[in-house]
Amino acid sequence: MLDLKKNFPVLRENPDICFLDSGASAQKPDYVIDFVADFYRKTYANIHRGIYSLSWNSTVLYDKAREKTAEFLGVKNTECVIFTKNTTESINLVAYSFGQKLKEGDEIIVSIMEHHANFVPWQQLAKKKGIKLKIAYIDKNTLEFPVENITSLITDKTKLIALSMCSNVLGTISPFVEVCKTANKKGIKILLDGAQYMPHHRINFTELGIEPDFVVFSGHKLCAFDGVGVLYGKKEVLEDMEPFLTGGDMIESVSIEESIFAPLPNKFEAGTPPIGAVISLLKAIEYLESIGLDKVEEHETMLAKEAIKRLKEIDGVHVFAPEKISNGIVSFTIDGIHPHDIATILAEDNVCIRAGMHCAEPLITYLGQDSFARATFYLYNDMEDVEKLIKSVKRCKEVFKL
Amino acid sequence: MLDLKKNFPVLRENPDICFLDSGASAQKPDYVIDFVADFYRKTYANIHRGIYSLSWNSTVLYDKAREKTAEFLGVKNTECVIFTKNTTESINLVAYSFGQKLKEGDEIIVSIMEHHANFVPWQQLAKKKGIKLKIAYIDKNTLEFPVENITSLITDKTKLIALSMCSNVLGTISPFVEVCKTANKKGIKILLDGAQYMPHHRINFTELGIEPDFVVFSGHKLCAFDGVGVLYGKKEVLEDMEPFLTGGDMIESVSIEESIFAPLPNKFEAGTPPIGAVISLLKAIEYLESIGLDKVEEHETMLAKEAIKRLKEIDGVHVFAPEKISNGIVSFTIDGIHPHDIATILAEDNVCIRAGMHCAEPLITYLGQDSFARATFYLYNDMEDVEKLIKSVKRCKEVFKL
Amino acid sequence: MNFDPIYQEVILDHYKNPRNCKEIDGVSEKGHNASCGDKVEVVAKIENDKVEDLSVCTKGCAICTASGSIMSEKVKGMSLEEIEKFIEKVKKYLKGELPEEEFDEIFELKALSGIRKFPVRIKCALLPWITLENTLKKDKK
Amino acid sequence: MNFDPIYQEVILDHYKNPRNCKEIDGVSEKGHNASCGDKVEVVAKIENDKVEDLSVCTKGCAICTASGSIMSEKVKGMSLEEIEKFIEKVKKYLKGELPEEEFDEIFELKALSGIRKFPVRIKCALLPWITLENTLKKDKK
């Protein structure tokens, strides 16, 4: 069992706090915070084109983050890793830029369990262009995601499948490997939203033998600073796309009449990037790999399973998770208490969870709910956190006299 | 005279370094670095909607940054301050979103001295939509910017003027106050690129009596972390625009068929924002205000004037700056030595400057040059830095036997 | 006994048995709190510059529901001018801009003030009051 | 005397008097370094799998110009196979992947290796070599 609270200053500084909101954003270990703070104290300068050593040393770290990220994903072309500000920007980049290639009558498939970040951009694109947005549904009862529910929607007109690897509400893992294989075979582009998957699982796309056209995730959910996101894209696909943001650093040359754009990755990284945050991502991946992502998955799954078991023992508590879980996401409701009231009572006990729609309103509505209370376990949580959660959930019922 | 090296750890840690590249990005004071590192150590959690105290305390700091930024600009509507990742994104947001309202035959005016960030997005928009891009030229000899050179281009078809407040190459201040007044009177939208202006001057749009429709700048050039930019917009203009990035946190509600967007500022802040960087901006503005922006301007101008005087005394050195300067930007060339070679020799002496096009190729071309060497002074520089620059420039000539 | 500073007896009572959700004719307005999904519908029957009758129906958390229910009891019969002032005062109170003693006489409102410690929840308590405010504004037009 | 580790006599000499920028017939290719504006044009007259004549014209910094000029002198007369290997070796050398002694016999190239300390400048030194590489590739097609 992992015992890592000691690596996370927020958890040391606030020893009373039971932090179960890593699904929204993870805490940062000393290893990341100290390095980035030191970077700003000793090395900082803007990257690109600076001849002097501070600038060069910053550039080296920045480039190393790109290499590390490619390695983390198990992909070969380092230049196909694009740094954005978050998953949301990564997806919008694809929606704007790849979206230009789509036309009226084309079809895009998304799933009902998408985060708004992987739903609204496609919905808006579909509206603007007369594209048909098709929704793949999960099984309402098992909360699992049979691959046919997606593949059966594929037609000759399907141009893109935008699919979350893992639901941020249910922890349901989508059948992304099979869907990707089908998409690859049929020449349909596929975008995988890994925001909730990458922080919790070892992945290696090359080993898996699949070639997603786009993979997106955020640094802040895997112990890096907020402000950095990743878009990985297949080389020929990215090369074939128009730039998204234009301006400095993504240009070969500019005349009054026209501009020639730089090759990958610069083409998609306009302006001064979030240097510190990108470097924090390098350190965060190093940190997670030093622990081992297999161990992280195992640890948090173990905690979530225990929490689910204990929650289910409480009368009136309903857990929304598939039978087979492999991460730390635990959404639940209590009969007669609104999730916001649950989160408030838990907050009184210093148990930090999130309540609401979790930016997944289509899913919540589909499940016939208004809102969920969600606890998420990560590598720094422990059995004591499970105890605190259970105790506090029981107190909710006492307070509400249920 | 300011004596602030002691506040900047990079300058303490690298005492041999003469850092003259703040125009690319400024160093960060302890006040900023320590606070943000501590924030990640003690307080961090994702903002918005978190009921527990870490999330709330993070939200409070985030909101305070917005208030501080509004105050810094001297504008009233806090909700009209939008946080982006950099100036480049801010401008692209306007080009994409406000750009939707423009149509074939409309005219946009930009100046020849724009940074690519405020040039390429308009050029691309113009191309896509059949909009006419008109270029306002500076005076090639004086390097000054007579207001008529802009206002004379205005026609009934002019819909937008996108103007840098200060050139990042020449230090030339544009007549933005007069242009803004004219634009306001004629109902023409105006965007002011303050990336090089805000870090060096006190500004208060309300006191100036002008109402720019859009103002953009970056945190990293004014001692904040990289990864945060600002877009301020007039309320009715922002409200009338479609969102740019879509996804979480910018939504009122999402159904499968449609989405209702949140009010300002959330409408334009999709996804998890760069929380740490935004908070660094709060602290950076506090820091600069504690020094006094008037003093900063005075100090760096004094250093630049001395450097210009001394550079001009060297045979074969040409300085490109207007007569009346009010900031720390000093671009120069040396006959017979390419600016990249200048920067290399200076780097050997630990004098950090930048050489090249400075993302302002149209300007460089217009001035008949290939490239400039650029030294930029900021609040932490001192007379010794001027000495070092001059000494090293002289060594360039020795090395090249000129 | 229940010692929770927020979910006191009176709050839970109003949550479980919200008052004055009924069908009446009048000016109506809806309110929605996007971040948590709370919904309120207010209908005000206004006669002679007075709110003669009021219906408040909420769908949401205990705080919002109780706040709406308490409101429906307190403002009925007030003149428009009185209500406006009262809403202003309650808003300030809930935001923590007035001392806790301010509503010593209206213990239901005092009970609500426990949420001041959780600023995100203040919105929930405010929603019915803001919706009522909007209802009255609509009437003026 | 000039002790600058980068801008040594021989580099400056090639910069100030670049060799072999001339008009010849042959396969030509242009190279461009976007970040600093360096430009190179290479023309290679290839006969019997040998580069019989070479023109290298540069517009740019001392490093790029000297590198191009030195290259023009060194590769003329080599067979295509020899050149390919030589370019590969020079590229490695400039990138610092070979020891400094590697080019002890070709002192002009050794002089160029000073820029290894400034990695951003390596591109400048590489540009003529990469452009030549592209020229030869073009010939093959």
Ligand SMILES: Cc1ncc(COP(=O)(O)O)c(C=O)c1O
């Ligand atoms: C005048 C001007 N505008 C825009 C920018 C772009 O800023 P950023 O790279 O932070 O987006 C810069 C910075 O180089 C600048 O100097």
Ligand SMILES: Cc1ncc(COP(=O)(O)O)c(C=O)c1O
């Ligand atoms: C599955 C999923 N996709 C996308 C996002 C959006 O990530 P970000 O807010 O970092 O852009 C999230 C995070 O909430 C998520 O859980």
